[in-house]
Amino acid sequence: MREQAFDPIKIPAQIWEREETRELLKRRDVPALLKLATQYAGASQVRIGAATGIAQSRISRYMRGLLQATDLDVYERIATGLGMPDHARVLFGLGVSHTDASDPIDDLQQRQQHDELTARLDAAASIDSTMVAILTVDTNNLRLMDRKLGAAAIADKMRAQSNQVQRALHHAVRPGIRTKLAHVLAETASLAGWQAIDMCALSDAWQHYEHAKAAAYEANDPALIAYVSGEQAFVLADLGRPAEATELLQHVHATYRSRIPALTRTWLSAAEAELAAILGDEHTCRTALDQAATLLGDTGHDPDMPYISLNPHHLARWRGSCLLHFGDPHTADELRSALAGMDGTYNRAEAGTRCDLAYALLAAGEPEAAQPHIHRAQQLATMTGSRRQRRRIDEVARLVKRALN
Template sequence: MTERIRRARQAKGWSQSRLIYEIEQYARHKLLPVAATSSLRTYVSEWENGRRSIGEPYRSILRSLFGMTDQELYEQTAQTFPEVDGYDELVARIDAAHVISRSVVETFDRQTELLRTIDRQMGAAQLTDQMSAHLDTLNEALTFAVLPDSRRPVAEALAGASTLAAWQALDVGAADRAWRHYELAKTAAREAEQPKYLAHAMGEQAYVLADAGKTSVAVQLVEEALRVGGRAIPARLTAWLWAAKAELHAQNGDEVDCRDALDSAARHLPADNALRDPSMPSIFLTEAHMTRWRGNALALLGDEGAVTDLYSALEGMDPSFSRAQSGLHADLAQAHLIRGEHSEAAEQLRAARLLANRTGSVRHRRRIERLTMRL
């Protein structure tokens, strides 16, 4: 536990004083009782040195601040479902799952959408507990649903929620949790007989591989997602997968393949300029988003012209996409570094860091620090 608390703090780029400040701010916002600042200084030092155990409310506060689970922070055994004791309780749960209506599944989907909106605007860290509870509820419902007609709608809802939870875990630096959530999403998508959710989960899972340095395997996984999806998935998702493939090729230095994939993404993107497809609410992709993706890929390839696409994307960026905006500023920093424009790159990195700190994105912070080292 000692090293985990310290590593989580350092991944945020926080000093112990900053952590104390964040604890106090969170407690004030949530009306939670915490010790005085002087005592918190002692607590944090002793937590990190293994001389004090962490009790409530500090456990829940730290989970929210770091976006980590109890298992990841405190080395606790992962939560398990309560055992069913006897046939009466088993039958009761099966009956409860059997009567889940379409309206209940729609409620699950609305909850996922709410969590997606908060994540997009404010970051993933504070949603760890809510997301875990949401997945537990869906998993419980699916576990005791018996017949396919009852299971498929719940499995579809679980596939969408698990993919969101996985991306949130990746954003806060919890790679193992992200991978397991993507595997859950893929299993649920197969049960729901929904290739679009399967292809999407595979496409996002490729980024876990890329972040781990397995870019070539990541490209192969996106190619498999395109194969699995085929013609059965929305055109916007197909475009998204081609754009992801282009970015991964760029990370791997495969210029020709990257540019070909960008062309394929542009061809598949619907001309309606809608933000997302009604049948696939998790995919946000317009011409402006595609322009940003193209600029990002070209910057990774070292193309000096990438800056034009990126500034065009910044001008059309929805300010509510806080995390995406942080990534775009980092893209611009990289593009300016290619051109030897260090002062402009530093300015973009300051903007990227401010937004990454606001959303608590460990993934973006790591990229920002790598780019800062090149100034």
């Protein structure tokens, strides 16, 4: 291998242990010591000069005995350049290198890291099943607040909850508690993802879902994995990539179909229907909607999956939104039925439903009838801070205005 001028000089450790080398060091025999670098490290004068910071011409004169080294600084440069171990430096009349001596600042930083990690591990160790249950309730309460008030109103609470759960999970040691905390984090991150979609912050949404998936995998909950993966598909849809979103949803459905409860399969079927509608595939859309209705039954509520809000009224809302793409004459009736069944706590969802109904009425030649729904949808979108719904509402408002003029 070709010698590199700035490669460090490495004289084998046993050479420094030899009695003859020790005598050279005691005598400060610089020419002989420099020749050790040539003999045992294959170092040229140029390389020795680069390692010691001494000009090659002076190295040559030292080695030929034409110049005598007497300056302590020169001895220090030679010792450092030849990589003398501490015992050799002492024999050479120098102090130890202190390269391994601890830095007070580094010691302080290490102590602080030690204390910080210990504190976090102790805090996580205090979390038991009761505390996990409290965190679960907190996330569910945030979900309820989000439905009514929107993401902006609870942004600080969401950040605090996410940070608390994530910190607890990252420092939890007991496997059982880690699994439960991972489940809470997956739900919390998934909610944050949907809020980001609603705020049209799609890059943030994608990252939230990545965190949610990782937590869901650690929780080893197939239903939760399927749900957060399915929700992530809507980031692709909102990016204008519905084909990829459909492919992702179908993969999730096929992978977990036999391991997830009926409610999750219902949600996935309805989601597939929505994407099929965006793609203009009416047959697939209607088939998926019928499958969702069959799976849902009469109730749809599952206390073990509070993150899925899906009952016959919600499915009617979803169905109406899908059929809107195909000019179905029953769309307005579907959406009116969905509105009648809403309990007033899903303000953002109601804004979307009224927006869909306005589109349906406009398509049916009833722009006047669409106006009150647009007005109420605008109020709700403003109340919840929904940029996603506001864009759709503004678009249908322009279309209705044009139809009335």
